[in-house]
Amino acid sequence: MVEDVHKDDETGALCMADYSSEPTAAATIQVLVGIPLLIQQFGALFKKNIILSLRNKKAFIGQLFSPVVFILLLVGVEKVLNSGYMSSRTIDVRDPEPLVIPPVPPCETKFYVQLPCYDFAWSGNASPRIQSIVEKIMLNNPGRPIPSNKVKSFKTSDDVNTWLYSEPLHCAAALHFIERSATVISYGIQTNDSETILRGVTEDPVFKFQLPLQIAADREIARVLAITPKLNWNVELKEFAHPSTEYLSAMASAGWVFLLAITMFPFISQIGSLVAERELKLRQAMSIMGLYESAYWLSWLVWDTVMICIASLLTIIVGLISRFDFFVQNSFVIGFAFAVSTLLSKSSAANTVGFFVFIVGSLTGMAPSEVVDQFSQKIFRILWNFFPPNIFGQEVTKLNTASMTGNGIAWSGINKCPLPGVPCSTMVRVSLKWNLANLVVWFFLALYLDNVIPNSSGVRKSVIYFLNPGYWTGSSAGGSTSDIPLLDEKNLDKDEDVLEEERTVRDQMKEDYKMSNDSNIAVQIRGLAKAYPGRTGTYHAVKGVWMNFDKGQLFCLLGPNGTGKTTTINCLIGNIPVTGGDALIYGNSVRSSIGMTNIRRIIGVCPQFDILWPEISCEEHLRLFGSIKGLPPSLLDSIVKEALANVKLAGAAGVRAGSCSGGMKRRLSVAGALLGDPKLVILDEPTTGMDPVTRRHVWDVIEYAKKGRAIVLTTHSMEEADILGDRMAIVAKGKLRCIGTSIRLKSRFGTGLVATVSFAENISRQFPVDGDAVTDEPHHLAVKQFFKHHLNVVPKEENKSFLTFVIPRDKEKLLSDFFDKLEDQKNEFGIGDIQLGLTTLEEVFLNIAKKAEFENALNEGNLVTLTLTSGKKLRIPKGANYVGIPKTESEENPRGVLVEVIWEQDENGFLKMSSHSKEYPVPPNAKIIASNVKPSEVPRVDQPEVGVIYDLTDSEASNLRSLSRKIL
Structure with missing residues (x-):
């Protein structure tokens, strides 16, 4: 049904068509339950995740393509490292070129040498022949004779070693000569064969220092023994053909850190999304609509798995294009992210937690599995492997080691060690099992923590909630949720109407009153109490409330902020557990888990603050809400379009909630509450932020929605409560202060009656435009004196057209004669009209609120x-x-x-x-x-x-x- 909105041709006033048609088809449909509802909720939530990701482009692209960026960075690092790595062992040598041995180089060319330095040292200086040989080595060094001050001599090799130990890095090499006979001279060469790297260039001591000294010593010894000083001695070196025996791999040296960084993007995104929905109470709102917990977690599990699979595929493709021999990815981190999200209350903390996990994981994950196996207690090894970066680091090490051999690890080889013949503590198969264990254990730990850690409303289950059979069967009758003592209100003063309401509810309880479909009672509140423990004592938010809400009526629950009305509503919709008492909604107890499940299928809630996704449009919101409530897909389109039209949002169906005004968001929330024809609708300040015309339209929608259901409305607008409310109650300081119709409350708690005396038009024209002489006008003075003489009251409000008097309740007996006399002198006083009414509901509200505040x-x-x-x-x-x-x-x-x-x-x-x-x-x-x-x-x-x-x-x-x- 879409109402007709038009302007009256004569008055131009906005008119609303009468809601006299039959209820929408939604009133007679059968909603989905069980497995079909679970599947529908999963599909709706999965679609919601897709929409949010596509419309949050920066985060979506970052999560999807961050692995590609990190792999490309890794490629760049590898290119830089290998551009300056000079070593024949890093390349394949198939047909080696002959190399001319260079002369003995200056000692200053040695990497990290300490000055003063020496080109070489030698021992055996007791022999004249050996002294001569060393002198010829120095003199005949090709292209550069070696100065005597760049060579240091010793008697024995032990003397050389002693000096080398005392003066490290001052000499590149040493020669040790021994003259064994006239025809035999032997020698040895001493160098530090450790390679050193400086600015990406590798220094090989064999080729740079050892071979030049060896060729020089051989040449001069041969010349001395052959007695041929000009003996030609040309030697070239040609290495054997060989494959590359080593490779400076960026994957081997820094790949672990890059791969761990890749895992952090989906990890942080997962945490942030989950915590944001809990922080903004979006998940709580969906739970009130009847969302299955399993559908919620399953939708996120599947969505994050799909995202990681896509990211993994892109990363593998880039890795292959970049000709990396290695790759592995990271689906194990999903369960860990879910568990961490339950510990956070702010989505902004996701980045901090992600950075912390990255730092810790980058350190612990590099520990070899052999070191972990040295833990004396098995429990330590198990706990170590349950930190996902640790087992991930072991996988990276194994796969990287295997990729260095050129063979890698095939699926058929997961039961083997990465290097054939080299023992290892764990196979790849074991690591994969640990990955699966991490996913399962952390996922179920997330479900457990989600229940035992307080939610956004401060509610949590017992740490052993899963041992309660009622949790699984839904048949628990509930009980007092804590050991907080209930407030004894027997001796506290209560209003007579409040006492009468309480007696009615108590009598119905004694008679075992059944709230059947034929019953006129929709909600029965039975001594509802809610208390919170505190450091300075127990705070009683709701103090034993007894009330009935009837079907087909709108009940206004009024009260200043912080007086218990929102707490009462939260108890009714299951956001917080009750401390004492109970409430039945269409016969279902709020203290029973199965009762609460049934209640959430038949209620609609418009919360005080709009709980919406800024990226999702109005129509998409209602489709999501309708799917969660179980509306059949075949009717969902028509129901959503009708709901949008009813709140005048049909033209804004495709507008995202983040772009809507405050009034449009409230209308969307009202439409969501009425979606699916709920039997009980709770509207918490529904018209806040609306313009007067739209507010009046929504009032008509709410008024029509009363048919066949109960509506509970909270508002700070007394005009709204007066127009819409069939019955109302005012709550202050946790107590029910009064209850009844608007007229009943005004007559009992108002300051009295309001009499408005309007003057004839000819009297009003006698005043100047500014109206300064109102109080001196004879007709005004006469009326004021008449009221003062007979009722002892003076005007509360006065202008040239009328006078307003507040008549105390104790003067009501005098009013009949008083108005008869006033009517007789009506012409004399120039009175055009006399109106008598009750004081405003706002005045009643303030009187009740003041009294409550004063008592407190x-x-x-x-x-x-x-x-x-x-x-x-x-x-x-x-x-x-x-x-x-x-x-x-x-x-x-x-x-x-x-x-x-x-x-x-x-x-x-x-x-x-x-x-x-x-x-x-x-x-x-x-x-x-x-x-x-x-x-x-x-x-x-x-x-x-x-x-x-x-x-x-x-x-x-x-x-x-x-x-x-x-x-x-």
Whole structure:
């Protein structure tokens, strides 16, 4: 049904068509349950994840293509490393070229040499022949004779070793000569054969120092023994053909860190998404609609697995294009991410946690498996392997080692060690099993932590909740959720209507009243109580509420912020468990798990704050909500379009929620609450932020929605409550203060009746435009004197067209004769019309709120500061009406003076001081309520005095209210 909205041709006023048609088809459809509903919810949530990812392009591209970026960075690192790596062992040598042996190089060319340095040292200086040979080596060094100060001689090789130990890095090589006979001279060469690298260039001591000295020594010994000083001695070196025996691989040296960084992107994204939905209460809202926990987790598990598989495939392709011999990926981290997400309350913490895991994992994951196997206790080894980066690091090491052999590891070889013939502590097969174990264990740990760690509403299950049969069967009857003592309210004063409501509910409980489909009661609240433990004592948010909500009616639950109405609603919808009492919704107890499951199938909730995804459109939101509620796919399109039209969002169906105004978001939330024809609709301040025309339209939608269902409405707009509410109750400080119809509340808790006297048009024209002379006009003076003489009241409001009087309740008996007399003098006074009505609901609300605040202030010593016109300050209980000023007694005013304090609601719904009257004498019969209120905190010396609190009769109060007030 879509209502007709048009303008009246004569008046131009906005008109709404009468909602007289039959209910929508949604009212008669059968919603899905069980496995079909699970499948539908999974599909809707999976689609939601796709939409969110595609519309959050930066995060989506980062998660999908970050592995490609890291692999390309790894390729760049490898190119840089190998560009300066000079060694014949790093390349294949098939037809070696002959190399001319270079001369003995200067010692200064050695990497990291210490000055002063020597080209070489030698031993055997006791032999003249050997001295001659060394001199010829120095003199005949090709291209560069070696100076004598660059060579150091010793007697024995031991002397050389002693010097080398005492002066490290001062000499590149040493020759040790021994003259064994006239024809035999032997020698040995001593060098440090360790390769060193400087700026990517490798220094090979064999080719750079050993061979030049060896050729020089051979040449000069041959010349001496052959007695041929000019003996030609040309030697070339040709190495054997060989494959490359070593390779400086970026994957081997830094690949582990890069691969771990690749895993962190999906890890952080997974944590952030899960925590954000819990932080913004999106998941809680879906749970209220009846979302299966299994569907929620399964949708994320499958989605993250798909994303990681795509990222892995892209990474493998880039790795193959880059000609890497190695690759491995990371699906084990999903379960770990789920578990970590349950420990976080803010999505912004995901980056911090991801960085921490990366730092720790990059250190622990590099530990060889052989080192881990040295742990003395097996439990330590098991716990070590349950940190995913650790087992991942072992896999990287094995696969990298195998890839260096040129063979890698095939699937058929997962039971073998990476290097044939070299023993290893764990096979690849074992590592894969540990990966699977990590996924399963961390996933189920995530489910457990999700239940035992407090959610966004501070609710959690018992640490052994899974041992309760009722958790699995749903048949638990519930019980007191904690050992918090309930508040004994037997001796506390209660309003007569509140007591009557309580007696009705109690009688129905005694009679075992059945809330069947034929029953007129939709919701029955039975002594509902909610308390929270605190450091300074127990805080009772709801103190034993007894109420019935009838079908086909709208019940307004009113009260200042922080007084228990939202807590009551949260107990009804299962957001928080009750401490005491119970509530039945269509016969289902909120304390039973199966009852709560049934309740969530038949309720619709519009929360106080819009719980929407900014990236998802209005239509997509309702499709998601409808799928979660189990609406059949064949009817979902028509139901969603109708719901959008009902709240005037048909033209904004494709607009994303993040681009909607505040009023549009509220309308979308109202549409979501009414979706699927719920039997109970809870609307928490539904019209906040709407313009007057749209608000009126939504009121019509809500009014029509009452047919066949119960609606609970909370609002701070007394006009809204007055128009929509069939019954209403005001809750303050956790207690039900009053209950009944709007007229009932106004007549019992208002300040009295409101009489409005309108003057004839010819009388109003006699005033100047500015209206300064209103109070002196004879007709006005006559009417005011008439009211003052007969009822002792003065105008509350006055202008040239009318006068408004508030008549106290104790004057009601006089009104019949009074208005007869006023009617007789109507023409004389120039009266055009007389209207009599009740005070506004807002005044009733403020009276109740003030009384509650005042009672609480007296009990707890909650004092606020009142600044008088004179500048003097008093401390008074919050909600006090009439405050006497201490030490103002005089002969003229023997009881001193007082002021009336005016209170109002602020924009957040809390009571605040608005103004106070002039100072007036305390009436002779005024009763003192409190004169020595003790503040809750220890008073300071410089604090103001505490005022005296009076109680005035209606007549005395009426006189004071009519006097001028000054704004604080």
